[in-house]
Amino acid sequence: MKVGIIGSGGREHAICHTLKKSNKINEIFCFPGNAGTSKIAKNVDINLENFNQIRNFIKEQRIDLIIVGPEKPLVEGIVDFLKKSKVKIFGPNKVASQLEGSKIFTKKICQKFNIPTAKFGVFQNKYEANEFLKKTNFPIVIKADNLASGKGVYICHNFETSKIAVKEIFNGKFGEATNLLIEEFLEGEEMSFFTIHDGKTFHNFGTAQDHKRAFAGDKGKNTGGMGAYSPSRLLNDELEKKIVYKIIKPTLEGLKSLGTEYTGFLYTGLMIVKNEPYLIEYNVRMGDPECQTILPKLKTDLCDILLACCDGKLNEISLEWSNKKSLCIVVCSKGYPEKYQKNVEINNLDKINFDHSNFLFHAGTKSEKEKIIAVGGRVLNFVSLSDDFKNARKNIIDNILKLNWTGGFFRKDIGYKVID
């Protein structure tokens, strides 16, 4: 079989790596991929906004299965587009992708189906939003409705900062804005809960906790994710049942009432308050770096699972997982998430031994002749499986130190809540 993966991050390298283990697959393409995927797949330099070009390539190469990594093409309807040309593709359709594409879409489903989430209001202009904010209690959360790669969320502690948030959103910082969301601040601990769906059935696909802030002790700016560990320390049977019955199943009912169903990975971002789950957000994909953290624990052939999803036969498959703990640390270019240097060579990667428990997934890298060049903010993902988190973290840090990359930085405290 030939498979294609859309995306270029650590998540997509981890998916490539996991699919490579399947004896059903003899060729993998990555659109556009990175230096890591180029070692196990053919990188295809293609503009992800040009769906026609992607379809033509898939048809020419007779690729049997396409997996979409990031949210943007999903929200833009790549699944609907390619399905029209009879391409087998794993991921949610355009309507279902609104779960991530529009926070207001999701909140409306929450309201109608009684799904626990922060109380909220939708505001259509600066005046209305500011009038509300004058009378409210702080902290409060203000969110752009657009797809903003996690950046359109402001946690405001007073009226002055909330006014700036409202101004920035309506001035189009995250794209044209006709409304915004103001919501209650939930105090608790965050957890990511993953499921995989075929439209009729779904299976749990692991849990994780990621570390979004740039620096140790959860300080600094929000990032795409500096590291994660799996399973989440918050998980227990009772909580899992609540998440499934109070949040995920009613959401699927909500999609059904809109005449659609969900196929693909679903990432449920939760705030856990005293063992009660509240929905913070949905993402219509695997998390990054949660995917890199969770996939090495999967024992079942990923290709079989994805094919079963595309064929509506997920009920015929049961998923097997390793009981090990998994931890991932992301090495970033200095300066990230703000301005950082690009095109810096990374040496010594060949000095590190990776094995069946220690993995390296590339993100913002490209290869030039024999060299590996850092070109992105998040550059490398080191993952380790072990009997305990502390040991996993130690294995990773030992490996990162062998790199001796002065242009990079990473958080040494990933997993501190379960380790220290």
Ligand code: AMP
């Ligand atoms: P989102 O893009 O909706 O996931 O929000 C980004 C981050 O903002 C989340 O990961 C939380 O850390 C935080 N956040 C979002 N909504 C809330 C809320 N209602 N209460 C507290 N923190 C929140």
Ligand code: GLY
């Ligand atoms: N790690 C957060 C995300 O993938 O959105």
